Amino acid sequence: METITSSKGISRRELLKRCMVVGAGLAVGTGFVAGSTATWAMETKYVAPKEMAALIQMARDIYPHNHVADQYYAAAVKGFDSEESKARIADGVAALDAAAQGRGYADYLSVPWELERVEILRGMEQSSFFQTMRGNLVTGLYNNKEVWPLFGYEGESYSKGGYINRGFDDITWV
Amino acid sequence: MSAKFDLNDDGVVVVIGSGAGGGTLSNELAQKGINVVCLEAGGRHLPQDYQNDEWGSFGQISWLDARTTSGDWRVAKDFSGLPAWIVKAVGGSTVHWAGASLRFQEHEFKTQTVYGNVHGANLLDWPIGLSELEPYYAKAEAKMGVTRTNGIPGLPGNNNYKVFEAGAKKLGYKKVHTGNMAINSQPRDGRPGCQQVGFCFQGCKFGAKWSSAYTEIPKGEATGHLEVRPNAHVLKIEHDKSGKVTGVLYADSDGNKHLQKARIVAVAGNSIESPRLLLNSASSMFPDGLANSSGQVGRNYMRHMTASVYGVFDKPVRMWRGTTMAGIVQDESRHDPSRGFVGGFEFETLSLGLPFMAAFLNPGGWGREFTTALDSYENMAGMWLVGEDMPQETNRITLNHDVKDQYGLPAPNVHFDDHPNDIAMRNYAWKKGAEIYDAVGATRTFPTPPYPSTHNLGTNRMSAKARDGVVNKWGQTHDIPNLFVSDGSQFTTGASENPTLTIVSLAIRQADYIAREMAARTI
Numbered sequence: 025m026e027t028i029t030s031s032k033g034i035s036r037r038e039l040l041k042r043c044m045v046v047g048a049g050l051a052v053g054t055g056f057v058a059g060s061t062a063t064w065a066m067e068t069k070y071v072a073p074k075e076m077a078a079l080i081q082m083a084r085d086i087y088p089h090n091h092v093a094d095q096y097y098a099a100a101v102k103g104f105d106s107e108e109s110k111a112r113i114a115d116g117v118a119a120l121d122a123a124a125q126g127r128g129y130a131d132y133l134s135v136p137w138e139l140e141r142v143e144i145l146r147g148m149e150q151s152s153f154f155q156t157m158r159g160n161l162v163t164g165l166y167n168n169k170e171v172w173p174l175f176g177y178e179g180e181s182y183s184k185g186g187y188i189n190r191g192f193d194d195i196t197w198v
Numbered sequence: 199m200s201a202k203f204d205l206n207d208d209g210v211v212v213v214i215g216s217g218a219g220g221g222t223l224s225n226e227l228a229q230k231g232i233n234v235v236c237l238e239a240g241g242r243h244l245p246q247d248y249q250n251d252e253w254g255s256f257g258q259i260s261w262l263d264a265r266t267t268s269g270d271w272r273v274a275k276d277f278s279g280l281p282a283w284i285v286k287a288v289g290g291s292t293v294h295w296a297g298a299s300l301r302f303q304e305h306e307f308k309t310q311t312v313y314g315n316v317h318g319a320n321l322l323d324w325p326i327g328l329s330e331l332e333p334y335y336a337k338a339e340a341k342m343g344v345t346r347t348n349g350i351p352g353l354p355g356n357n358n359y360k361v362f363e364a365g366a367k368k369l370g371y372k373k374v375h376t377g378n379m380a381i382n383s384q385p386r387d388g389r390p391g392c393q394q395v396g397f398c399f400q401g402c403k404f405g406a407k408w409s410s411a412y413t414e415i416p417k418g419e420a421t422g423h424l425e426v427r428p429n430a431h432v433l434k435i436e437h438d439k440s441g442k443v444t445g446v447l448y449a450d451s452d453g454n455k456h457l458q459k460a461r462i463v464a465v466a467g468n469s470i471e472s473p474r475l476l477l478n479s480a481s482s483m484f485p486d487g488l489a490n491s492s493g494q495v496g497r498n499y500m501r502h503m504t505a506s507v508y509g510v511f512d513k514p515v516r517m518w519r520g521t522t523m524a525g526i527v528q529d530e531s532r533h534d535p536s537r538g539f540v541g542g543f544e545f546e547t548l549s550l551g552l553p554f555m556a557a558f559l560n561p562g563g564w565g566r567e568f569t570t571a572l573d574s575y576e577n578m579a580g581m582w583l584v585g586e587d588m589p590q591e592t593n594r595i596t597l598n599h600d601v602k603d604q605y606g607l608p609a610p611n612v613h614f615d616d617h618p619n620d621i622a623m624r625n626y627a628w629k630k631g632a633e634i635y636d637a638v639g640a641t642r643t644f645p646t647p648p649y650p651s652t653h654n655l656g657t658n659r660m661s662a663k664a665r666d667g668v669v670n671k672w673g674q675t676h677d678i679p680n681l682f683v684s685d686g687s688q689f690t691t692g693a694s695e696n697p698t699l700t701i702v703s704l705a706i707r708q709a710d711y712i713a714r715e716m717a718a719r720t721i
């Protein structure tokens with residue numbers, strides 16, 4: 025991922041100084057979102073970093089996998105950082121925040137339990153914002169070749185000669 | 199050498215589409231010395247172009263022109279613009295297909311007689327029976343190199359198959375094996391044996407699987423009697439004052455239109471495009487479309503009762519390794535109304551890669567219920583359920599005048615409602631499929647809904663009487679003697695077996711008939 029850097033150039037300590045933790049595992053600074061331990065950072069050009077952080081959280085809440093790190097969710101929603109999506113994302117995140125405020129929280133990112141965030145999402149499941157997010161994530165998250173090994177999926181096999189000599193029938197437990 | 203024919207050559211047979219039906223017919227006619235122009239909407243993609251990548255391949259060769267859907271089937275909600283998953287390329291859907299090649303059973307040609315009156319179903323006996331097709335099944339099996347025929351050994355079972363087989367045998371099923379597959383289990387016909395790559399649906403990069411793209415088409419071209427024109431999208435079939443067809447209008451890759459004259463036209467664009475083309479060819483003489491005096495063009499659309507079951511185990515399966523459709527259980531394909539439905543179905547192993555699994559396991563699903571399933575992807579086994587669905591007059595392809603394709607022609611709308619028999623069969627099949635996996639210790643099973651249709655059938659059906667269908671027992675339209683239908687849209691009913699072996703057999707038989715009639719100068 026080109027724009028998701030492992031905070032090369034500046035030290036993690038430097039990066040951490042420049043940002044503010046906004047939710048479980050996420051931090052924002054001027055023009056970027058990062059992991060709260062600064063193992064990765066992603067620049068945003070059009071969408072406000074705090075909104076991007078909300079999108080990343082929303083992506084995880086839609087397709088939660090405990091063994092998939094935030095940076096892959098960030099990569100999956102990165103495409104929304106565009107001129108044409110900007111307004112739609114601002115409206116969508118405002119709706120998420122309003123729903124959170126209705127439950128007494130400052131914003132979506134401050135809702136502590138996944139279950140409660142999911143209730144908020146269920147409430148907007150039919151909205152085009154939710155449907156666009158979910159639809160895009162199906163490929164944005166699961167069609168990322170870097171994500172496949174996390175699920176054990178081996179991808180392309182032709183160049184390795186298929187599985188004829190690489191365990192197509194190696195099951196031992198049946 | 200590939201032939202080259204003039205647009206004004208009115209002695210040629212024009213075949214529309216180069217898939218299972220069109221590719222076979224083109225080659226068979228060319229082998230007999232008959233000149234053929236095969237017009238194919240898609241490009242020419244060969245094994246070196248195929249991608250071991252589900253979405254990459256989908257974008258490369260799928261038919262993605264505008265289509266709409268209606269009806270109570272779930273596909274209309276989840277994939278409203280994609281009723282069917284079929285190919286636009288030389289070779290048609292035989293690039294994607296898995297290779298399962300089964301003969302129909304005797305009773306499946308006579309469903310009206312055997313099943314009796316099924317409310318709401320437009321059942322009809324085929325005008326031919328098994329015995330008439332048997333010699334052609336034998337030719338098709340030899341041509342395609344089907345395993346367990348012609349002395350060709352079965353394929354070895356992969357991990358997905360071993361789980362499936364063990365469960366099925368525990369349940370007491372007897373007809374359990376690695377299938378009759380048009381996939382080389384050993385080198386044959388200049389093509390290698392299967393290397394267990396596992397991307398059969400994305401085109402076999404080794405060419406071990408039979409596909410019209412690299413068997414029928416080049417063999418036909420080698421005769422000097424076949425010219426295949428890729429990127430030639432047929433828009434309309436033309437006719438003269440006597441009502442005989444005279445040629446076809448098509449658009450090339452630049453959108454330029456050409457008129458290819460013809461002595462005979464054979465339509466093989468698969469069961470959505472074939473009736474659409476007949477409907478789009480309406481004229482003042484045939485205001486309801488060509489060959490449509492019965493009003494049956496586009497009706498009786500069938501897609502097989504389909505569904506899947508995925509099972510999760512406490513240990514790895516890695517179902518994606520090796521042949522996608524690696525085995526079958528055939529015990530339930532009998533007709534036995536005591537199960538609560540007429541007709542039967544097959545269990546066939548199936549696997550999807552992670553990207554397609556995410557899209558198709560439970561379309562629209564999200565949250566932990568969904569993601570914990572994918573967390574177990576490595577420990578999953580999968581099977582497809584495919585059975586006979588009921589033809590219904592109201593399940594049909596119509597022209598949607600509100601939506602136009604890239605040539606400005608009305609897009610096809612695909613309307614489908616499940617028949618109660620389809621639902622009863624699916625529920626039973628889901629239950630039995632889950633039992634197969636439960637028998638070998640599944641910790642969770644998923645009754646997965648139908649994917650966009652891969653088997654599209656019945657929309658120009660064969661009938662003895664002109665008023666009941668569109669074509670006669672040779673696939674010749676009842677109304678226009680020099681207009682033929684050569685794909686799965688001819689099927690009177692769908693049977694429980696995968697359709698392609700029957701499509702190929704019918705095409706071989708049709709080629710014999712066309713050659714005979716041309717020689718006798720009756721067409």
Ligand SMILES: Cc1cc2nc3c(=O)[nH]c(=O)nc-3n(C[C@H](O)[C@H](O)[C@H](O)COP(=O)(O)OP(=O)(O)OC[C@H]3O[C@@H](n4cnc5c(N)ncnc54)[C@H](O)[C@@H]3O)c2cc1C
Nearest residue numbers: 215217218219239290291295296297298432467685696698
């Ligand atoms: C993923 C998948 C797996 C499958 N597995 C199996 C299996 O294991 N066993 C089995 O029996 N079947 C299987 N099938 C089904 C099988 O592929 C089809 O039954 C078969 O290919 C249909 O043959 P056809 O000639 O009717 O159409 P196709 O093979 O689809 O060919 C139609 C061709 O016509 C062209 N065309 C359409 N309209 C026009 C036009 N207007 N002008 C010019 N060209 C046009 C199309 O581009 C296409 O190339 C599978 C299908 C898919 C998608």
Ligand code: SF4
Nearest residue numbers: 392393395396398402
């Ligand atoms: S598993 Fe066999 S048939 Fe399928 S793509 Fe690979 S080599 Fe071809």
